[in-house]
Every structure is written in structure tokens, then in C-alpha cells.
Amino acid sequence: MATKPTILILGAGYGGMVTATKIAKEFGHSDANVTLISKHNYHYQTTWLHEPAAGTMHPDRTRMPVDSVINRNKIHFLQDEVEEIKKEENKVILKETGEMEFDYLVTALGAVPETFGVEGVFEHAFSKWTVNGVREMKEHIEYLFAKYNNEPEPRDDYLTFVVAGAGFTGMEFIGELSERIPELCKDYDVPKNKVKMYVIEAAPTALPGFDPELVEYAMNLLENRGVEFKINKPISEVTADGVVLKDGEEIKSQTVIWATGVRGHPVIEKSGFENMRGRVKVEKDLRAPGEDNIFIIGDCSLMINEETERPYPPTAQIAMQQAETVSKNLLALIKGGELQEFTPDIKGTVASLGGKEAIGVVGNKKLYGTSANFMKKMIDNRYLWILGGAGLMLKKGKNPL
Numbered sequence: 001m002a003t004k005p006t007i008l009i010l011g012a013g014y015g016g017m018v019t020a021t022k023i024a025k026e027f028g029h030s031d032a033n034v035t036l037i038s039k040h041n042y043h044y045q046t047t048w049l050h051e052p053a054a055g056t057m058h059p060d061r062t063r064m065p066v067d068s069v070i071n072r073n074k075i076h077f078l079q080d081e082v083e084e085i086k087k088e089e090n091k092v093i094l095k096e097t098g099e100m101e102f103d104y105l106v107t108a109l110g111a112v113p114e115t116f117g118v119e120g121v122f123e124h125a126f127s128k129w130t131v132n133g134v135r136e137m138k139e140h141i142e143y144l145f146a147k148y149n150n151e152p153e154p155r156d157d158y159l160t161f162v163v164a165g166a167g168f169t170g171m172e173f174i175g176e177l178s179e180r181i182p183e184l185c186k187d188y189d190v191p192k193n194k195v196k197m198y199v200i201e202a203a204p205t206a207l208p209g210f211d212p213e214l215v216e217y218a219m220n221l222l223e224n225r226g227v228e229f230k231i232n233k234p235i236s237e238v239t240a241d242g243v244v245l246k247d248g249e250e251i252k253s254q255t256v257i258w259a260t261g262v263r264g265h266p267v268i269e270k271s272g273f274e275n276m277r278g279r280v281k282v283e284k285d286l287r288a289p290g291e292d293n294i295f296i297i298g299d300c301s302l303m304i305n306e307e308t309e310r311p312y313p314p315t316a317q318i319a320m321q322q323a324e325t326v327s328k329n330l331l332a333l334i335k336g337g338e339l340q341e342f343t344p345d346i347k348g349t350v351a352s353l354g355g356k357e358a359i360g361v362v363g364n365k366k367l368y369g370t371s372a373n374f375m376k377k378m379i380d381n382r383y384l385w386i387l388g389g390a391g392l393m394l395k396k397g398k399n400p401l
């Protein structure tokens with residue numbers, strides 16, 4: 001009997017987990033040896049992280065042990081950190097295990113923050129959208145509230161919160177934080193008028209690319225909760241004291257949350273793939289250019305939307321759809337057959353704004369307020385359904401009402 005090919009899946013995020021789930025469903029036991037490799041022994045839902053970051057959800061609700069979700073009869077899980085892909089040698093280098101060989105590789109390592117060259121981001125801002133990263137944000141915010149009344153001279157910068165970037169992540173985070181501020185003020189005996197929240201955006205609009213009516217709705221709502229927007233105002237530096245804008249304005253703050261977008265995982269650049277900001281412009285079948293056996297999906301991949309001639313934004317929605325195509329294409333490579341071309345099927349986009357508020361477009365329909373909030377929670381629950389069926393959805397899902 002011929003030996004089974006080895007498939008390695010790198011990263012247990014949206015792309016990696018859905019690839020593993022689909023392989024477990026579609027492959028027979030004799031088709032391949034499949035190992036999913038990831039840094040943590042848990043999978044976390046990045047798209048929920050703005051909630052624990054602001055303290056409106058416990059971080060454990062966003063994560064689950066990888067072993068509890070994957071089919072362990074068909075998928076082996078290895079907790080380790082990927083350091084490099086040796087594509088010419090069909091090997092990956094792992095921090096603990098050392099070298100591992102593969103016949104086929106699926107790279108789904110996600111993204112890291114993009115600083116656009118702004119100095120001081122990694123030293124002074126909170127930029128890690130991971131479980132450990134958001135734990136630190138939440139603890140830091142609460143600590144400053146606790147500290148405020150213990151200073152001989154109350155310091156305004158303790159209660160000044162700056163969000164860099166009015167894209168999806170920044171807007172969802174400030175939505176949660178602005179919703180939580182009244183509770184924090186009550187718990188820590190802090191007057192609400194002492195709290196300042198800024199969202200600073202370099203582009204000429206918040207939520208670039210989103211429907212302008214929905215953007216206006218979101219901004220009005222957040223302004224009514226005390227958020228001040230500074231639009232078209234690039235940040236030139238983050239310092240220990242706050243942020244400095246290109247026009248010279250300084251905002252003193254002990255809390256700068258960095259949410260200006262992402263670049264592909266550094267392993268991509270380190271491994272010598274041709275890339276744009278860490279993302280590989282993949283072929284239609286999702287393989288890296290010139291590679292027969294290496295697929296790249298999720299935030300590490302780049303695809304151009306032919307209608308707009310601009311890259312699709314990196315989203316969980318696309319990562320999950322790519323994972324389905326990759327599992328089919330792997331089976332075609334192993335058993336013979338045509339490889340499928342991938343086209344994103346964008347079903348809609350919904351951004352939560354804290355509490356029962358959200359905005360979104362689903363199909364051609366614009367959604368505001370509670371109906372958008374309902375849709376957002378249904379999208380979150382649908383993902384759990386895809387991953388672990390009704391059991392996981394009932395255990396971890398959100399109440400849409």
C-alpha cells in the first residue's frame with residue numbers, strides 16, 4: 001500500500017479550523033495523515049475579541065480547546081510555534097519540535113498589526129488582538145479607573161482612551177467601551193464627564209468602503225455616548241504620554257488601542273514568499289504562485305476583487321470560504337480531479353456597536369440597530385455551527401435577542 005501523504009495545516013484560527021473540520025468530513029481514513037499545528041492549545045474567535053478587550057465578555061467565551069472541536073480520529077493536533085516554511089525542502093521549522101516534513105501545506109497563520117511606519121506603536125500602544133492581548137487591554141483600563149482616585153492630583157490622561165483607526169476593529173471596540181463606561185464610572189466612583197474617548201482615523205471617513213448612511217448612523221450613535229472622532233488626521237507617533245498627530249496636535253492618554261489594520265504573518269516574509277504587506281497574492285486555486293503543494297488562506301493571502309480592482313479586505317468570512325475550497329482541492333490533488341477556483345461569496349458585513357446596536361449590509365439590505373445586532377449574533381452562531389454543530393452552538397453561542 002502506498003504511504004499516505006502528509007498534510008500540515010498551520011494555524012488554528014478561522015482558516016485552519018474550518019480546513020481541519022472539512023477534511024475530517026470529506027476525507028477517508030486512508031487518504032492522508034493530517035496535523036493541525038498552532039501556537040496555543042485553544043482556538044479563539046478573533047472576531048469576538050473587541051468584547052473581552054472592553055470587558056463586556058469574559059475572554060474564555062471566545063475560545064475553546066482545539067482538541068474538543070476537531071475530529072481526533074482524523075486530525076492530529078500539535079501545539080507548537082511555526083518559525084519558518086522551507087518551501088524548497090517541503091519542511092516547516094517549529095520552535096519546539098524542530099523540522100517537520102509535508103507533502104501538502106495549508107498556511108493559515110493570520111495577521112499581525114500594521115503600523116504604517118508610525119513610531120512607538122509596539123512600545124506604547126495595545127495592538128495584540130489575541131486572547132492574551134485583550135486580557136491586558138481590559139485589565140489596564142480597569143487599573144486606570146482604580147488608580148484615578150488614588151492620585152493626589154487626578155490625572156486626566158488616566159481616563160482618556162484613544163483608538164487609532166476607525167475601521168471595523170476600532171469601531172467595534174469603541175462601541176463596546178463606550179457602552180461599558182457608565183458601569184466603570186459607577187464601580188470606581190469616577191464622574192462620567194472626566195472620561196474622554198477619541199477615535200482617530202487617517203482616511204477621509206470612518207469605516208472606509210462602508211455605506212455612508214450606515215457610517216453616519218454609527219458615528220452619531222457613538223458621539224451620543226461621548227466619543228469624539230478625529231477623521232482625516234493621521235497619527236505620526238505614539239509616545240509614553242499619548243499620541244501626536246501629523247498636524248502637531250497632541251492627545252495625552254495612558255491608553256492607546258491600535259486598530260489601523262493588519263499585515264500578513266511575518267513567517268510569510270521570512271519564508272521568502274513574494275508578498276505585499278505580508279500577504280501572498282494567491283492563484284485562483286489558492287496555491288502560492290509557483291508552488292504545487294502550498295496553499296495560503298485567510299489573512300496571509302491576498303486576492304483582488306475584479307469589480308473594484310482592490311484587494312478584498314482580510315475577513316473571517318473569506319478565510320472560512322477559502323478553507324472549504326482548499327479541503328476540496330487537497331482531495332483533488334491526492335485522489336485526482338480538477339482543482340476548483342475560489343471566488344468569495346460576500347454575504348454581507350455587520351459591525352457591532354456595543355449593547356444592542358450594530359450596522360450592516362446583508363444582501364442589498366441595510367440594517368441598523370437591533371435588527372443588525374440580531375444578524376451579527378446569528379453570524380457568530382453560524383460559525384460555531386459550522387465548526388462543531390448544534391452542541392458547540394448551544395454551549396458557546398450568543399443569544400440573538
Ligand SMILES: Cc1cc2nc3c(=O)[nH]c(=O)nc-3n(C[C@H](O)[C@H](O)[C@H](O)COP(=O)(O)OP(=O)(O)OC[C@H]3O[C@@H](n4cnc5c(N)ncnc54)[C@H](O)[C@@H]3O)c2cc1C
Pocket residue numbers: 010011012013014015016037038039040043044046047048049050080081082083108109110111129168169172265267297298299300314315316317318319350351
Ligand atoms: C476585533 C476584531 C473583529 C473582527 N470582526 C470581524 C467580523 O465581524 N467579520 C469578519 O469576517 N472578520 C472580522 N475580523 C477579521 C478576522 O478576525 C480575520 O480576518 C480572521 O481571523 C482571519 O482568519 P485566519 O484563519 O487567517 O487567522 P486567525 O483566525 O487569526 O488565526 C490564526 C491562527 O494562527 C495561530 N498562530 C499565529 N502565529 C502562529 C505561529 N507562529 N505558529 C503557530 N500558530 C500561530 C494563532 O494563534 C491563530 O490561532 C475581525 C478582527 C478583529 C481583530
